[in-house]
Amino acid sequence: MVRFMGFLTNLLRAMQSRRGGDMQFLCHRLLSERGEASQTAVAQEIINSYRAMGPAQRPSFFEMLCREFSPDAAGILRASAEYQKNPGTKTLAALSAAVEAPRQELIRRINTAPGGTETLVALRGDLLDVSRNGNAGAFEPLDADLRHLFRSWFNRGFLRLERISWQTSALILEKLIRYESVHEINGWADLRRRLEADRRCFAFFHPALASEPIIFVEVALSSGILGELEPLLDPHAPVSDPSRADTAIFYSINNCLKGLRNVPFGNFLIKQVVAELAAEFPNIKIYSTLSPMPRFAQALADTEDKDGITHERLVRLLEDFAPSLTSATGKRDPAEAFLRLLGRSRERLPSGALRRALVAPLERVALAYLTHARLPAGAGKAGKLYDPVATFHLSNGARIERINAFGNLRPYGIEESFGVTVNYRYVPDDLEENHERFVRGQIEVSRGLHRELEAVSAAWQ
Amino acid sequence: MVRFMGFLTNLLRAMQSRRGGDMQFLCHRLLSERGEASQTAVAQEIINSYRAMGPAQRPSFFEMLCREFSPDAAGILRASAEYQKNPGTKTLAALSAAVEAPRQELIRRINTAPGGTETLVALRGDLLDVSRNGNAGAFEPLDADLRHLFRSWFNRGFLRLERISWQTSALILEKLIRYESVHEINGWADLRRRLEADRRCFAFFHPALASEPIIFVEVALSSGILGELEPLLDPHAPVSDPSRADTAIFYSINNCLKGLRNVPFGNFLIKQVVAELAAEFPNIKIYSTLSPMPRFAQALADTEDKDGITHERLVRLLEDFAPSLTSATGKRDPAEAFLRLLGRSRERLPSGALRRALVAPLERVALAYLTHARLPAGAGKAGKLYDPVATFHLSNGARIERINAFGNLRPYGIEESFGVTVNYRYVPDDLEENHERFVRGQIEVSRGLHRELEAVSAAWQ
Amino acid sequence: MVRFMGFLTNLLRAMQSRRGGDMQFLCHRLLSERGEASQTAVAQEIINSYRAMGPAQRPSFFEMLCREFSPDAAGILRASAEYQKNPGTKTLAALSAAVEAPRQELIRRINTAPGGTETLVALRGDLLDVSRNGNAGAFEPLDADLRHLFRSWFNRGFLRLERISWQTSALILEKLIRYESVHEINGWADLRRRLEADRRCFAFFHPALASEPIIFVEVALSSGILGELEPLLDPHAPVSDPSRADTAIFYSINNCLKGLRNVPFGNFLIKQVVAELAAEFPNIKIYSTLSPMPRFAQALADTEDKDGITHERLVRLLEDFAPSLTSATGKRDPAEAFLRLLGRSRERLPSGALRRALVAPLERVALAYLTHARLPAGAGKAGKLYDPVATFHLSNGARIERINAFGNLRPYGIEESFGVTVNYRYVPDDLEENHERFVRGQIEVSRGLHRELEAVSAAWQ
Amino acid sequence: MVRFMGFLTNLLRAMQSRRGGDMQFLCHRLLSERGEASQTAVAQEIINSYRAMGPAQRPSFFEMLCREFSPDAAGILRASAEYQKNPGTKTLAALSAAVEAPRQELIRRINTAPGGTETLVALRGDLLDVSRNGNAGAFEPLDADLRHLFRSWFNRGFLRLERISWQTSALILEKLIRYESVHEINGWADLRRRLEADRRCFAFFHPALASEPIIFVEVALSSGILGELEPLLDPHAPVSDPSRADTAIFYSINNCLKGLRNVPFGNFLIKQVVAELAAEFPNIKIYSTLSPMPRFAQALADTEDKDGITHERLVRLLEDFAPSLTSATGKRDPAEAFLRLLGRSRERLPSGALRRALVAPLERVALAYLTHARLPAGAGKAGKLYDPVATFHLSNGARIERINAFGNLRPYGIEESFGVTVNYRYVPDDLEENHERFVRGQIEVSRGLHRELEAVSAAWQ
Numbered sequence A, B, C, D: 001m002v003r004f005m006g007f008l009t010n011l012l013r014a015m016q017s018r019r020g021g022d023m024q025f026l027c028h029r030l031l032s033e034r035g036e037a038s039q040t041a042v043a044q045e046i047i048n049s050y051r052a053m054g055p056a057q058r059p060s061f062f063e064m065l066c067r068e069f070s071p072d073a074a075g076i077l078r079a080s081a082e083y084q085k086n087p088g089t090k091t092l093a094a095l096s097a098a099v100e101a102p103r104q105e106l107i108r109r110i111n112t113a114p115g116g117t118e119t120l121v122a123l124r125g126d127l128l129d130v131s132r133n134g135n136a137g138a139f140e141p142l143d144a145d146l147r148h149l150f151r152s153w154f155n156r157g158f159l160r161l162e163r164i165s166w167q168t169s170a171l172i173l174e175k176l177i178r179y180e181s182v183h184e185i186n187g188w189a190d191l192r193r194r195l196e197a198d199r200r201c202f203a204f205f206h207p208a209l210a211s212e213p214i215i216f217v218e219v220a221l222s223s224g225i226l227g228e229l230e231p232l233l234d235p236h237a238p239v240s241d242p243s244r245a246d247t248a249i250f251y252s253i254n255n256c257l258k259g260l261r262n263v264p265f266g267n268f269l270i271k272q273v274v275a276e277l278a279a280e281f282p283n284i285k286i287y288s289t290l291s292p293m294p295r296f297a298q299a300l301a302d303t304e305d306k307d308g309i310t311h312e313r314l315v316r317l318l319e320d321f322a323p324s325l326t327s328a329t330g331k332r333d334p335a336e337a338f339l340r341l342l343g344r345s346r347e348r349l350p351s352g353a354l355r356r357a358l359v360a361p362l363e364r365v366a367l368a369y370l371t372h373a374r375l376p377a378g379a380g381k382a383g384k385l386y387d388p389v390a391t392f393h394l395s396n397g398a399r400i401e402r403i404n405a406f407g408n409l410r411p412y413g414i415e416e417s418f419g420v421t422v423n424y425r426y427v428p429d430d431l432e433e434n435h436e437r438f439v440r441g442q443i444e445v446s447r448g449l450h451r452e453l454e455a456v457s458a459a460w461q
Helices: A002-032 A039-052 A058-068 A073-085 A089-099 A102-110 A116-135 A137-153 A170-179 A187-193 A266-280 A296-301 A311-329 A334-345 A352-372 A388-396 A411-417 A428-439 A447-460 B002-032 B039-052 B058-068 B073-085 B089-099 B102-110 B116-135 B137-153 B170-179 B187-193 B266-280 B296-301 B311-329 B334-345 B352-372 B388-396 B411-417 B428-439 B447-460 C002-032 C039-052 C058-068 C073-085 C089-099 C102-110 C116-153 C170-179 C187-193 C266-280 C296-301 C311-329 C334-345 C352-372 C388-396 C411-417 C428-439 C447-460 D002-032 D039-052 D058-068 D073-085 D089-099 D102-110 D116-153 D170-179 D187-193 D266-280 D296-301 D311-329 D334-345 D352-372 D388-396 D411-417 D428-439 D447-460
Strands: A160-163 A199-206 A209-222 A247-255 A286-289 A399-404 A421-426 B160-164 B199-206 B209-222 B247-255 B286-289 B399-404 B421-425 C160-164 C199-205 C215-222 C247-255 C286-289 C399-404 C421-426 D160-163 D199-205 D215-222 D247-255 D286-289 D399-404 D421-426
Touching: A002 A039, A002 A058, A002 A102, A039 A102, A039 A116, A058 A116, A058 A137, A073 A089, A073 B073, A073 B089, A089 B073, A089 B089, A089 B137, A102 A116, A102 A137, A116 A137, A116 A209, A137 B089, A137 B137, A160 A266, A170 A187, A170 A209, A170 C170, A187 C187, A199 A266, A209 A266, A247 A266, A266 A388, A266 A421, A266 A428, A296 A334, A296 A352, A296 A411, A311 A334, A311 A352, A311 A447, A334 A352, A352 A399, A352 A447, A388 A399, A388 A421, A388 A428, A399 A447, B002 B039, B002 B058, B002 B102, B039 B102, B039 B116, B058 B116, B058 B137, B073 B089, B102 B116, B102 B137, B116 B137, B116 B209, B160 B170, B160 B266, B170 B187, B170 B209, B170 D170, B187 D187, B199 B266, B209 B266, B247 B266, B266 B388, B266 B428, B296 B334, B296 B352, B296 B411, B311 B334, B311 B352, B311 B447, B334 B352, B352 B399, B352 B447, B388 B399, B388 B421, B388 B428, B399 B447, C002 C039, C002 C058, C002 C102, C039 C102, C039 C116, C058 C116, C073 C089, C073 D073, C073 D089, C089 D073, C089 D089, C089 D116, C102 C116, C116 D089, C116 D116, C160 C170, C160 C266, C170 C187, C199 C266, C215 C266, C247 C266, C266 C388, C266 C421, C266 C428, C296 C334, C296 C352, C296 C411, C311 C334, C311 C352, C311 C447, C334 C352, C352 C399, C352 C447, C388 C399, C388 C421, C388 C428, C399 C447, D002 D039, D002 D058, D002 D102, D039 D102, D039 D116, D058 D116, D073 D089, D102 D116, D160 D266, D170 D187, D199 D266, D215 D266, D247 D266, D266 D388, D266 D421, D266 D428, D296 D334, D296 D352, D296 D411, D311 D334, D311 D352, D311 D447, D334 D352, D352 D399, D352 D447, D388 D399, D388 D421, D388 D428, D399 D447
Parallel strands: A247 A286, B247 B286, C247 C286, D247 D286
Antiparallel strands: A160 A199, A199 A209, A209 A247, A286 A421, A399 A421, B160 B199, B199 B209, B209 B247, B286 B421, B399 B421, C160 C199, C199 C215, C215 C247, C286 C421, C399 C421, D160 D199, D199 D215, D215 D247, D286 D421, D399 D421
């Protein structure tokens, strides 16, 4: 029996390596086809083979693509030498041709068959999975080529904004349920509430991925800016009259396809949705997000970080609140009191006086985190803001409008953001200038937060 | 008055150069925008400015794009040196980045605004016009970048085949009239006949160019292969029952957008149309073109070419027909008789015995031309077949099925092809093998032409 | 307090009657508008008022429509007299005009406003509800006018067959869940299974009711005829390859809108779906239903009916099975044994030998019921088949193909049909002849049921 | 030979009468089919037979429909007697059933087959043609039944307004060219100009007649009201910027299908188009027609009419203009001068002083004609306005805004309207009241025409 199992295992390995071998043969063949006559057929075979592959077989396939279809070193050296001797249009064109990986043409040809784009996007998703498991460097050239082509193919000019409503195909709606990762959609009744008359949902689609949203945003139409999440997520919340709304709240933005990571469209989406809403609802004057701070808890918990970003500055920030925090908790050190309470809040929420005492320090520390906490050196993004959501919206030209303690009391809200939510406000006329300022290192906040920001900045020095 | 005219001219030049200057500024700005915040707005301005440009201003704009947005020579030299020192993934990535013209990113960003793709395709069309007027080399880098991106954007995977019928929008039909350059469409009644029940028309569309066909093909459904063009082009020809047809004749294929020259889709088109027709008409068994030989007259006329391609071989090919040609014309030298007749045919068509006497030698010489005449050295395409249409279909895997003397008696048919038409037949199961053979230098003809081809080949030695 | 309640009730009644009064005024106004200028506005008001009405207000509105918009008796008498005196085209036209209720024109005019058709269909649904509660006769004239117009408006020529799939709008899919009354759909996962690759669902739509299916049918593609329901309703059943199916099973047909009762389209639907399936699946040769016998249990239970339809004949039918039934149950009277078991089966299913012993007698009694049990005199449908589903399919020209004991073991299946299912088979070429025979009183069964039918018929005498 | 021709003629007659006989048989069969099983097939055969009929065969077919499918006189007499004896719901229902021609059900059943509606509409068109040729009375019962059903089927609630543009299918655009009868469209270039950015065209469609417009209106967007037709019909007129327009001119309304005559939708169309335009162009404040006076010339020419409507009143109306008319023409009697000039204008247009002298009297007489000329007794429409276009717009609630001498100088404009055009203005808020007034006999004119109308009315006494 054991021998039989061994026999089976060997057979399986042989088949798998044969498929690997097939793929090598097929890819070379696809690339060498001079007429386009049979390209589509070979491309189709590659696509089918890839789809039939299990996760275990993929790394060797990726490895093959990296090894076999990279540019020829000798050719590059020759072209480099030529260019150095005689820099000009012709030698540059030759060098340019020499450095382009044949892989790019291979990928373009795979894309000619039906289902090509879909498969290639899935392939990059798989590649990112594999890379996370410690092979990152190894497959970088393949990833670079895919990214390069995807940035071309998924150019904003080729994306189509579409409204998603209860009239949309179930096939697409089902994907919203699957892809919503900010605020989970609990089944069809929940989804339906999010598509009622006082909500809007928009997605970008790409013509080659007909029933696959690329990115989508959920919007609530309200009276004034909302800081609390719960009413928005309650499937039984009454439906309000959208014609009376003066505010649009963007409460969830989701990238759908892992394979398109780092191919950015989110900022285009928000701006185009603002334009759509402005056209449909002349009464809406305020465009704001209701956003999480996904690394707030992580940043705070890291009190021992070597740069001392948070802890000591925290103490300074909390000094003003010392009396109320100590009286509410009985602890003498306000910082300690604060952190304990927050830590405990993961189990059960503070209430009454304790809760009231926490609001102001929580919002102040949150503002400090959003505007001053930066990634440590060494991460490749040194000096960038710690919070990715803040980076996204501020770089788009939005400003920090409001911070809301106890705005998201769902488990993940408390876990990641200590329950705090942020409103980033998009003032259409200010976006460009705010964006420019942000590039120069300046962060815009609403008038109501000016003094608070000063206090925070002073304490942070 | 003269002074005033001079003043106006200067003002105009200043405005034009200012626009040129504006464009330089705008392009740099578009490229330097770090956030995507205001990209679309700047891209839109560039698009509008380009559209407002007259032909006289374009060369300096193209020149600016070539000059200002080429890769930095110093950077390339540095990256080359690094790569030479230490060839590897990282240095290759750096070199690759160094050689890519910033122009490519610029073009990608222009494409993010509405109308971007359309404008960029038009721009390349303009560039090809300008280049034909003696500036070819100068703008090659810009053309290379556009071509590179277009090959990505207009990848087969993004094209959509659509049937064109009398139900199609007039906006699109009007473009068929405009773009048909093989057999001119004389107004709406002519077009309508070409879309009747016994015809089919298919086009490729690209999602970013919604009402712009990229390439289209016109098909007639018939009983058996047709060699004569006239019945197909007669707007008053009776409409036959398509369900009785056993043959599909592809009688016109047109690329629509000059800006997409050398971005090939024609072969994909024919194959997909064959599939569509097969699905709709189970009775259709034969797929064939009815094609011109656009350089036949040119090749024959060139009897004094330095390689002596045609003339002396022609004599040999005509020897068999000597008696009939001399008796029909009264000339003793058959080659002379033949050529005179053909030359004369441009003015008026031979008829009766003369015409009958010409059929066989005309078809034989045409076969020789199609299969043996090759481009002279020096043209960059040395050794390729002389006839571009033959190259296209044979490379696709079609075979030469039939040659038809006096098949196209329209002025342009006589002028270019001495009235001869060719049927290239697509036998789906043979396409791949034929294509491979063609790549190796072998040309497939129908059984009926085997002996004729042997005779021709013998004479050609 | 009590007085205040009384005051409120009076106020409400006044408002209601005022609305009633409004409606009377509005309806007269709509009918008297000579130009069509303001018709739409008045129609819209009537529609809005009707929608705002509660169930309690409707009867008096219906009553008003019956009273005020009936034809004028004096006018009819006059026209009748004229016709009698001088029967001819003119007097007939006058009489015809006199007998048509002005209500019909009123209804046609209500239909000119947006939402008109929808509201009128809902109105008839409400009318049927009210009529069932003992007012049947009173509103018959109104019902007759609605029915008359609906038969015109919902003429087969205006209905559009559409496939329903997972790609269909959630708005419509949701209605399938709501309207499915034969085999309840338990949520979206259940629905999704019924729309997988091995199923088909088709509905008729009317252009004025854009997102409202009128009637729909669910079809399973299978190998051979299925007698058991459970595999079809199991949401986890594996999806089979539809291209291998040779049989289409119509397992659920649902009329969606109560207001369209007695406006028949079901037979058109089945025939058109057969045509659609034949076009898509050339391998499918057998079209069959899997149907309930909704009044089987009721008919059997009624052993004491005054015409003695069932009981004594039952005894005769069971005589052949006496030995096995008595041995399996220990009862001496087989009929008694049989009925006890069936009665008991409502609580728990017989199994093993008992179950095996029941199959044959159950199927025989079912066949007898389907083919011989007829409605008692007095019901207005005297002599018609007892089973409405049998009437529907047999009248369509289908035949009884198979009877399946223990085919539907769901509670409602056991409750209504004693668990028995029937396959009615549609043989396209036989439909017309079968239909004619059925009209003459003859019922077609499959060859396999011929002898059984003879036995049953003999016993029934 | 003559005998052979006679033989052929007889054969043809036999075949035709056989087809007539077939139809009689088929129609009876369609009506007697109890199940709907084979209805569609029989209906299809009737449709095909009707389409194959030549004009010569139709009258006997119509005659058969009138004869064979009228209600049964004996049945009517019986039901009348019953009703007289006992007038009530039941006897009324019976009488109602007795008077309805079986033809109606026959027509409804014909409509169940594909192409049914289209064929029935064509049939009524043919019927109106035949009736005009002196058989009017004979086929009235058939026409009444068709009209009755069409009023139900083509209820406003089932029509769909669609914009027609250059993006519309050529199949539909071609029909615009065919159906435009007010201002002929001379080919595709002319049509195209009428669909440019400064024009709008809308049509009603019915779901059963997918590519057949029912009625359409052509609109020009302009600055201020236009009185002259020529600029609107000039295919080379420059395209103006629609966003600057403040006025919409409805310059052509066409009913497309003769078979729908007297099934009115025109008024619905104008009102809905006004709503569409208001939504698209907030700047448009004025909605006006540019209309002909199609019977003006006929009415004026009829100077000898027995009621003396025009002539003597004309003299009074022209008295004010006597000096200028006599000086311009040299004739002493101004009325004579006027009519001579107008009569002559059919050959060539007056110019200079003559033309200037004609403007005021022409517009005054036109106003008199529009507002006072009424149809003579005996026409069945006694007392109605003489001008059908005026009746249509005034009854819709529009007012006479302006009258324009020499507004339409095309041959048909001069022939029918003596070159005069009228602007009927639709002021949305006034429509209802104007309509009511018109019903009571009052005609609204613009403020600018008030004094003129007084003068005209005084002279008309």
